[in-house]
């Protein structure tokens with residue numbers, strides 16, 4: 001009997017799957033028991049990921065070839081819809097899903113924004129929205145952790161303390177966001193080729209990005225009334241990293257100092273979320289390759305408004321790192337295990 005948690009990673013040939021494997025390799029309590037892919041099943045990890053050459057890893061198989069009765073935790077690093085479809089057949093192990101399939105509590109909202117009926121609506125009640133810092137009480141007993149999208153992770157970490165503290169008018173939130181190209185996954189898309197993304201910034205999903213209902217769902221939960229948010233993502237020519245700048249009106253009686261105090265109170269004890277010193281702007285370079293998030297608040301030219309900025313690595317705190325953090329809590333392990341690596345700089 002091993003004291004190691006046996007994990008299976010579905011989608012290990014994709015970007016989040018690979019970063020999950022990278023983190024799992026140095027996690028003191030994890031054994032990588034099975035790795036799955038789709039088209040790349042049958043290949044070795046080293047064949048498709050040269051950076052894993054020094055490591056011994058299981059060969060990629062199809063998900064249905066895995067004996068899930070030998071697995072403790074399954075990570076779903078799969079496209080939405082395929083994820084819920086496959087995970088609905090997995091019985092026994094705890095599930096940490098990185099796709100969007102279990103984030104939205106209302107399957108009708110999911111269908112509206114994702115363009116397909118939810119493949120497993122009955123499982124939604126078993127899922128906890130896994131923004132770790134706000135889900136600690138629920139994760140130990142949850143069967144499914146629905147890891148937030150990368151943009152919602154950054155936006156919510158910046159905004160929830162202020163919304164929870166009623167220091168801002170949540171109905172005025174507008175989020176300008178930027179992501180590195182790995183955020184779009186590893187599949188070949190013309191729009192993500194080097195000549196298309198290099199030396200350019202592309203806004204996309206303008207006025208209708210699928211992370212809007214996700215951010216709104218969580219802001220609404222903490223505001224206590226329905227909220228609509230503005231959200232405009234941009235693709236920027238870097239591999240990994242994500243930065244969000246939220247503009248918001250101050251609530252009556254609140255000041256910039258109130259916002260700073262709320263962020264300080266909420267994050268002072270957090271291992272992975274940090275309020276930077278006054279005047280220091282969050283930047284993606286500060287968190288690259290790590291599970292850390294950095295946030296800060298600034299005065300706007302309009303004295304009734306404020307700017308809240310957050311930076312994360314989309315492949316770590318924005319996906320695989322947060323997924324490991326959630327697994328640690330689900331399995332009763334120390335929350336920071338396997339996630340202590342400092343950011344890579346420069």
Ligand SMILES: NC(=O)C1=CN([C@@H]2O[C@H](COP(=O)(O)OP(=O)(O)OC[C@H]3O[C@@H](n4cnc5c(N)ncnc54)[C@H](OP(=O)(O)O)[C@@H]3O)[C@@H](O)[C@H]2O)C=CC1
Nearest residue numbers: 011013014015016037038039040077078099183185186319
């Ligand atoms: N990239 C990011 O920054 C973030 C991504 N996410 C979410 O995480 C999930 C994975 O994203 P990412 O790693 O970027 O995606 P990739 O496109 O890089 O990888 C997708 C993976 O899923 C596998 N796959 C695709 N279809 C099937 C199927 N029908 N059956 C089994 N395996 C399948 C692919 O296998 P093969 O290579 O063999 O085709 C590949 O391993 C997505 O839902 C994404 O939205 C969440 C937060 C951040």
Ligand SMILES: CC(=O)N[C@@H](CCC(=O)OP(=O)(O)O)C(=O)O
Nearest residue numbers: 098099100149150151179183184
């Ligand atoms: C740059 C880029 O394309 N990013 C992705 C978001 C990645 C992510 O977090 O998406 P999920 O909700 O699928 O998990 C997008 O805008 O759709």
